[in-house]
Amino acid sequence: MLSAAPRPFTAEPQVVRLWNGFLNGRVLVGTVLLVLQGLSLTVHNRNAPLLWVICAVYLAFTLFARIAGRRTPPPPQVGWHWLPLIGLDIAVVCLLQLLQPSPMNYAPLLALPILMASALGTLLLAFATTASVTLLLLGWTGWAGRSGMTDLTQQYFQTALTCAGYFLMAYLTHQLAQRLQRERQLAQQNREAAHLQEQVNHLIIHHLDDGVLAIDREGLVHAANPAALLLLDCAAGLRLPFALSATVGNAPLAALVEQTFASGAELTADMDLVHAGRNPLGLHARTWLTSPLDTALPEAAQWCLVFLHDLREMQARLRTEKLAAMGRMSAAVAHEIRNPLAAISQANALLAEELGAPAQQRLSQMIANNAQRLARIAEEVLDIARVQQQLHGxxxxxxxxxxxxxxxxxxxxxxxPAIGAAGTASxxxxxxxxxxxxxxxxxxxxxxxxxxxxxxxxxxxxxxxxxxxxxxxxxxxxxxxxxxxxxxxxxxxxxxxxxxxxxxxxxxxxxxxxxxxxxxxxxxxxxxxxxxxxxxxxxxxxxxxxxxxxxxxxxxxxxxxxxxxxxxxxxxxxxxxx
CATH class of the missing domain: 3.30.565.10 (Histidine kinase-like ATPase, C-terminal domain)
Structure with missing residues (x-):
């Protein structure tokens, strides 16, 4: 079975920026080393060609890494890919410390690879780099002590203190980098959640049948869905914000918004908006106030949300509900009158057999026709219930x-033949x-x-x-x-x-x-x-x-x-x- 190829490492933008900062720092260190060699030659008249070569090669490698790898930081896991970076820095510092003819100390430069490993790599990589630096410093101290150049006890103590500081620096740097990364990830998640919520709110409000407006204290409309623009007789492509009071017909709505800000409470009102060339439009308006971020500030940003309902649609819904209620009542009434109608029809049929006069027969026929009509109406009213029962099964x-x-x-x-609208057979x-x-x-x-x-x-x-x-x-x-x-x-x-x-x-x-x-x-x-x-x-x-x-x-x-x-x-x- 073929194993899946490993997914390529993709660094976050903030990691790439930190990586470029370290690359720039390495270039700066390489440049400073070359400048120091030039000053040593000028001031002390000491020329060390091998040191010139080491500094030049190091600067060339740092420039190449800066140009070639500025967009692709290495994966944080421990691996050989860190050797041309951390390994090169440690090797260059050790060679400079070993070959330099002056008493200059290059050991502080070892902090750069430790910081790089701590900020960009794992904690294991940071401690491994620090441990390698510690072993090298202890080895250098021991070699210097056997050569009689320094006091061995004092130098060991100083080296141990320096290495302990390196370990502490590596741990704190790594923890700080991880915390910053978590904060950035949390901020990114919050930003995505806010963007998603904004999109959801926009889609919901955009497709609402009711109008929605967001108005500030100055009477400027900052947000409006298409239904609101249609109710206010505004163009669909109107640029926001716009003044609500710019149109004379919207004056009652603008007054309601002002009252809402003045009272600080939610208001409800029915009003008529009269626009030029249109019939008066009846609206039911509700206003809500948003909560300011800082209530201590008297001029804190606060909007008034206005929900507009077309009174014609509200009346249509009420009419539908009344029709449904009337239907239920009619069905109940129709069910109750079926038995009396059946008794009337049967009694009329028996009575018709005893009647002989033509006038009486006509009256009996009228009773029969109207009873049949009532029965047919009752059947049609009850038909809804029958259809519902049929649909269930x-x-x-x-x-x-x-x-x-x-x-x-x-x-x-x-x-x-059927009876037409004029009452004739067709x-x-x-x-x-x-x-x-x-x-x-x-x-x-x-x-x-x-x-x-x-x-x-x-x-x-x-x-x-x-x-x-x-x-x-x-x-x-x-x-x-x-x-x-x-x-x-x-x-x-x-x-x-x-x-x-x-x-x-x-x-x-x-x-x-x-x-x-x-x-x-x-x-x-x-x-x-x-x-x-x-x-x-x-x-x-x-x-x-x-x-x-x-x-x-x-x-x-x-x-x-x-x-x-x-x-x-x-x-x-x-x-x-x-």
Missing amino acids: AEASALPLDEQVAAIWEEWSDQG ERTALVQLQAPQAMVAFDAEHLRRVLVNLLDNAQRFRSSAADGLQLHTGHAAAAPAAGAAPVWLQVWSDGPPLEASVQRHLFEPFFSSQSRSTGLGLYICRELCERYGARLGYQRLARSTARGSVEGNAFTLVFYPTAVLGTPAYRLDTIVV
Whole structure:
């Protein structure tokens, strides 16, 4: 088995700077040694060619190391790669001390390799270097003592004291270097964490639907997300900071910020911003104050955070909650009136058998029709609960779309004439074009029948009398070459009049209908069924080719995505309680 190659050593920037400092120091030491040799020749008239050669070679090596290795410090572990650095310095100092003709002492220069090993290497390397220097100094002391040049006892004591200082210096230097490195790493981690948190905050605030502003005491906006710029009628590329009071329409908001700084408390207010060329915009504003870093300073930096909510959206959410509450109440009421309705219908049927007068028969028929209407409304209201129960246990299966749509169309068209919007009967005719013969969709067969029948009933109610006034199509949507399989779609089109804009906005909301005799639950249930299986139901005004030419009409399109997962749980509708 092949072993993985060792990872190359990568030094941190601060280590590289320290390494370059030592390289510059070695060059400086080599230059000073050459200068000392020149002064010795000039002042004392002592010429030592070998010392000149040693100093010149040492300076050349230090210059080469400075140029070649300025960006790549050696790994800190003990190894032969330290020999051209620490070993060369120790060898040069020892040769100078041994060969110099004057009483000059070069031993203090041994502190340079010890400092280099302590600051750039491990503690083992630092102590090994110090131990080598200690052995050399003790050996030199012993050799000098046997030669009779110095007092041996005093020199040994001085050497031992010097070496002990070297060991202490090596230990303290290494500990200080490690601590500085840990502090730098911690600072780097904190900087990265702060940068990451800043990015997270920016992304969250940037994509919030509510507006967020950061304003200082001078009324300058230092931060604003796109939603806030839109609410304040500001350009999307506006440069920050900008004065909030620069626009006259923002005066109420600027006054609220001033009150927040003056009171030092959080404030909440509803206001209307009136901008030129726009309708008044109702806003709900909340202000928060940041805590200053130094509370002792009266002018410490402090910002006011303003959260802006569009009152129209808040009212829309309240309306949705009210609709949900009304739906729960309606379901309860519908459930309670089913039994009385059944009793009324049965009693009316028995009574009709005993009535003979035509007027009485008409009254009985009116009772029966209205009882049936109430029963149908109750069934539609309770339909939401039934759909929810069905979705909990329903599993999608792979259905051949064209085959399934053809069967549903045949069943629906065989039901006979349908009642149109004007109250007249109209034939169930349509132009059917099924162009997805191989398409398989993830859907429940009964739920697909229910969705398609509801869409056909709605289209039949508002269509014209033309044979192609109602059209049923299937097909494949265009897809990019790299996008995989194209989505499959099913569309029900009718040439009815366009829907009003107010109707389009609430088309798929529960209990909303443009007709007084409808509960407004049909399209809502259809969309919920579609979303259960990963499909999407939408409305658009679309032109279609007919025998009369190109005619605009109302199109409801159901898109089946190829990535739909069979058997996915109905998370969306599970939250609906009826």
